[in-house]
Amino acid sequence: MNRIGSFFCCWAVLIFLRTTPIRSETFTFAVGEWPPYITSQSPGLGSHTQTVKRIFDNAGIDLEFEFLPWQRSMEMTKNGTFPATFSWSFTKERAEDFYYSTLSIDKIRYVHFYRKDRFPDGLGPLNFGMLRHQGLSVVAVKNYWYDKPLTKAGVNVHFVVTEEQAWSMLFHKRADIYIESLQVGEIQKREFLGDDADNIAHTGPFREIPMFILFSKAHPDGRKLLKLWEAYAALN
Structure with missing residues (x-):
């Protein structure tokens, strides 16, 4: 209309x-x-x-x-x-x-969270095709909006059930990237990682939903x- x-x-x-x-x-x-x-x-x-x-x-x-x-x-x-x-x-x-x-x-702005020591020079916003091309692994919460698009794009994805599991995988270097909204991610990384959250950085927004x-x-x-x-x- x-x-x-x-x-x-x-x-x-x-x-x-x-x-x-x-x-x-x-x-x-x-x-x-x-x-x-x-x-x-x-x-x-x-x-x-x-x-x-x-x-x-x-x-x-x-x-x-x-x-x-x-x-x-x-x-x-x-x-x-x-x-x-x-x-x-x-x-x-x-x-x-x-x-x-x-x-x-x-409208929610989504970013990629990553370990600073994994990417000391930082990362720019990456679309799903770029994630696949660069061979980056993503931890993703099952049934979120990115579930099917990540799979369709051929990205190396590790699915988990909860956000806490996702942050744990990211921190323990079992995945390169975790996708979350900027505001939610800043809260959750402190909640789940405590002082270790200082080791986590994020890209600029790559998608607005x-x-x-x-x-x-x-x-x-x-x-x-x-x-x-x-x-x-x-x-x-």
């Missing part, structure tokens, strides 16, 4: 909402721990949570958040237990089971919440 079409769509939804009595409703969204974007350890629950809550507050919707393991939050939203979950990147497979908005919550709310196709209010998000997020 072009910009003009998007504008009139949002305008029509807002006209409908303003001529319809608004009553406050409360919905619970499924989320997982992903500081600093989403976290139960912060009073504001993270920057993405604050953004989502602010938009729906403007729409007259009160939100609560259920913190679950990431895969469970997705599955329980897919089956309609929850109306939505965030933050997720776009994939064609997910689009079959969820409604995606055209408006993202945020929009992050979205997934609205359930199985939940009776999934589509309604999608339209509210599109209408009110467009105003911010």
Whole structure:
């Protein structure tokens, strides 16, 4: 849809909402721990949570958040237990089971983390083809956005289940590269490596990825919440 079409769509939804009595409703969204974007350890629950809550507050919707393991939050939203979950990147497979908005919550910058003693002259941003060409090995968390693209590009990948395992492999020189967002990586390397985190550096951003709310196709209010998000997020 072009910009003009998007504008009139949002305008029509807002006209409908303003001529319809608004009553406050409360919905619970499924989320997982992903500081600093989403976290139960912060009073504001993270920057993405604050953004989502602010938009729906403007729409007259009160939100609560259920913190679950990431895969469970997705599955329980897919089956309609929850109306939505965030933050997720776009994939064609997910689009079959969820409604995606055209408006993202945020764009995340991803970098390559590496040991300083492995690359004393540093590294520049590398695309997946360059990783393969240079013979660099990557440790990757299974089912993350880069899972299939890395494999398709023919990169030497070691898959693990948790971020802690990934950082351990990187530190113990069992992989050359770990891919993570800049803000998350800076937090996690301190959490998992302590003072040894000083041995880890990172490249500049090599990819910027929009992050979205997934609205359930199985939940009776999934589509309604999608339209509210599109209408009110467009105003911010």
